[in-house]
Amino acid sequence: MVPSTSKRDITIKTPDGVARACVFRNGQAKAGIILYMDAFGPRPALYDMAARLAGSGYAVLVPDLFYRDTPYGPFDAKTAFVEEKSKAALTALISGTTQDMTARDSGAFIAALEAEGIRGPIGAVGYCMGGGRAINAAAAYPDKIAAAASFHGGRLGTDAPDSPASNAGKIKARVYVGSAGVDGSFPPEQSARLAQALRQAEVDHIIENYVGMQHGWCVSDHSVYDAAGAERHWKRLIDFFGETLG
Template sequence: MARKEIEIKTADGTARAGLFQTGNGARAGVILYMDAFGPRPALDGMAERLASEGYMVLVPDLFYRNAPYGPFDAATAFGQEDSKAALMALLSGTTQEMTVRDSGAFLEALAKEGAGGPVGTVGYCMGGARALNAAARYGDRIKAAASFHGGNLAGDAPDSPHRHAAGIKARVYVGSAGVDRSFPPEQSARLAQALRTAEVDHIIENYVGMNHGWCVPDHTAFDAAGAERHWRRLAGFFGETLRG
């Protein structure tokens, strides 16, 4: 497994990113949109596993405008006042539009590194909405978009992904936590309606018994069996859309 750090020039500065690939010259690329705790070993391990499926995987630091920051312990960060305040500042200071705009540079970086084929996106927690919104903006490049325990996918905000469903040309997979205040059943229904109206090929799957964060190994909500189910779904989804 080859891993290297790269720097990506954006309209607002320079974003650091991890790039993961096997030695087989992967043509299809994947952008992995981080959760709220930033790039760290847990996400690196997830990117390595995804890259082992034959993809070039990019994990950009979405908070680069405010670097340096952290590091944060995903198990305790929201339970401590100082780290919680720092995280909330990073979250509020990094808008959906910023990430979507940056995603054009992320796509260019993948192409420059040799991933000239189709591109998929996958996001966790805050990254879930960004993976879908990026697909809406760059429909000519992004062929598959997945979200796991993504929050506010069909909320009231103008940047809610369901409002931009008409721009999505990719296939979409949404894995929702059975217990998740950030994506309650009414939002799931609203997202499904928006995607169906826009004629987007999609699946929304409810992982009963899972809590927000179940896929990521350093979360307190991590569930090994649920995470393996997520990996099976993601491997099949990208296999059909990026290789088919």
């Protein structure tokens, strides 16, 4: 964890129950950020990322998106989709926690940051399954979320009603998408469809292809973690939030 960055466990009342979450901050926060988890849930690897982001001057909220199904896991990010039992459990958690559910929850996540004293614009960043949820949160709360970033997010450019491409017209935030060089969950045709939808909606956006990176490269406990690629992601993300949130 980044020195002098504090971590506090909280609970958040949502329309569907109570979600556990952690808040990270380093001194006086200039803005708030919601970090939408990947499929393996809140854990030390994500907490380290939240602490690093908080070190740039933000209050960072890491909510448990799977709170409706607790207890679950823990999961090993390196093997969870290889072992049949854990793969089945993860698949059920992901399919059972819909984009619409997370969009509803995001109103409570924003309120939790406001209870932390955040009064200015809010950012969102998501990894893997959290990538689309961060962008859809910006669509659901356009007057609250000013910046949304996705890294190795999947299904961002399908024609499904809950795809970020389908919701582009509702977005007022700036959007950054970092895609893995080869990623079956976000192939080139989806990237093109998302780019077209964002451009037609006049959304300020960047879609960047990280050549040579694999799905999950940003998160340190993934088997495909790439240290150099992760540092590149950090530079892009911190600059993106700095330009947009201050």
